[in-house]
Amino acid sequence: MAVLVAIVLAVSGASVTSVAAIAAISLKSQIKTVALGTKEQKAAAKTSIDAISGGANILLVGSDTRVGQTEVQAGVADGSRNDVTILIHLSADHTQMTAVSFPRDMMVDVPSCTGTGGATFPAADYQQFNTTLGEGLGCTVATVESITGLTIPYAAEITFDGVISMSNAIGGVDVCVAKPIDDAYSGLQLSAGTHTLLGLQALEFLRTRHGVGDGSDLARISSQQVFLSAMMRKIVSAGTLSSPLKLYGIASAAVKSMTLSTSLSSTTTLVQLGLALKDVGLSNALFVQYPTAVDPRNSNRVVAASADASVLNQDLQTDTKFTLNADSTGRASVTEGSTATGTASGTSSASASAGSGASSSATTPTSTATALPTGITGQSASEETCSVGNG
Template sequence: MPSPRRSPRTRGVARHGRLRRRRPVGSLLTGLAAALAVLLVSGASLSAIAARQLTSSVTSVALGNETSVPEEGIGAMPGGANVLLIGSDQRDPGSAVDAGVVDGVRNDVNILVHLSEDHSQLTAVSFPRDLMIDRPACTGDDGTAHPAAAYQQFNSLYELGGVSCTVAAVEGLTGLSVYYAGMITFDGVIEMSNALGGVDVCVTQRIRDTDTGLDLSAGTHSLQGKDALEFLRTRHGVGDGSDLARISSQQVFLSSMMRKIISGGTLGSPTTLYKLASAALGNMTLSTSLSSPDTLVSLALALKDLTPADIVFVQYPVVDDPDQAGRVVPSEADAATLEAALQADQSFTLGDDAAGRGSTVDESVPAPEAAAPPAETSAPEAGATAPATKGAPTATTPATTTLPSTITGQTAAESTCSVGSSRG
């Protein structure tokens, strides 16, 4: 039977009790879109002075690994750069969000962003909130030391130790070094969607979710404000009602948002860009390593030539937890394949049948024009290391590989629809 993989760090005592259940406050994250928008603003359209203005009041936290950050910097990091983006259910006084009962702050959305060393691909890996893992020992944002513990739910990490402990867990799970991180709240999503003037999403059939208050008819809708947030939060209204369906439905929104930011003229409007960046940064906490204006500008310059086809959204591979209904554990073989590709800084494409539980191809939109077929290669083996040099593909440094279709996701260039469900 699959089970959570053990961290190489010291193990703690297993705790099998269920976490206290709440009315689902759901998950958002346009954190990826938020971060990319901020970075594109800083480097592509506004000066470093504007970046300093935008970051002057940003809250920052230390991850504890600052002394290990490579000197090359985020835009030239050997083997690519990794940034963890966290979407929390935090609501500050005066928040526009009034749904749900708050009994703690959870990291309900967790996306690991990997920017390849040659800046040709950006991969965004979503970790399910219901994923059970062995938590490594970590030091929280407030300096409190937390011992390792087995069989912990992923979305309990932020409440335990903030950004730092969430980063430590992702490093232990994937074998990747994560030197940069950011957290965004519900209100940041509302303000960002307003700054963009809405994001178009396609729905195959009615979505009705009494938990979030969302009620959308079949068709295409331009969502902003609380409507956008309700769409991102909805779980019972899409697919089979699982968190995995919600992740793929969120990818529908994020892909459309990225197409609008990159291809829809948004980058040509300094006013819109500044509003977008201000909305995101005003509702984010950044690691000290990421909060520097120079770092943001450096990353922006590394991202500026990406197209929607270069942005790949992937769900971290999981299977149902055999010990607890409603929870999931890593799918050992697929997780190892994905992690090996990221560790080796390997460019990859997704299989033909990679749609997730909550999305499907939008048949009304022509498929994006395919690039020239890559040389036939196989996925790297688990534990593979990044190539020492970049350049033309060789037998040991293949250009591109295709992941198994059991690893789900999509590129930002693909037009997809959320699979509605009235079960909510």
């Protein structure tokens, strides 16, 4: 369903920095908060980002609710699902940021958790991951903690209107499309080439799954990474982070459509986080898809790929610096200038093997970085890639 990855990365890489610059003056009154209730989150509200051992973890969740949304009215309006969930891990030395996307169609075991209004929910086995937000942001956080073995003291939830407002505030994002996109479900139609996407069209691009690659949720994630990488490059090249006026516009657009955990809502914490993120270089901002395999119970769903997931989890837990291998792009993205090889057949999340996209150049490993397994896909923000489309 709906995807909010653009706002997610903008919040982590740009708008949080915006808040760091000026939130103490005029944005604090706009911040909506929710209590997550864990001891770690309560402690985090009193702890400096610099003092966190092993780096900082922030969960960013995109809700598909239509309640209160002015730009998107169509579709299911009841309930709320986490159709986009991205874990941001900032290394302890503030030199690397990793954004891990969790597929909405992944089947997981949900631990007991504290959700909306402090309600307690019992543990439940074999649940679709994107149902966890229906019980509250705290339950999505608890599930990702269970999956990864990490402690996640900070979280934020973002809505549809935020995607549109953010893309407008940035002035649009230049996105490369290798082959035409024709999505009869969302109405998105793009010719091959580079398009400046903003407003509702940016949202449609981030939401489309039938218009990219094999039509799967995993293909959509890699296409979203194309958009997010281009967004980050634009923000940096345009000097946005050094412009108070631009920063305020981005921050204001984001905050109006966000709900922050109480641990993250302090302007002091936002300042610390923004300062910690501002010097992460594009080549050290990595987008990674959580590794999955076909669900043996349902070929239209996926489960964690245990071996690769174990490596990624361990690297995140130990704050290990890593890089992606060559040919690491996902199934719906290719290096700009190369020939797209993605197909438009199939609509299930597991209809093709992970990493089936065309090859791309990997982030150049440093002397202190280890390479992730070849089954883990993604890219750095410095890599110029194209969505494969479905034409």
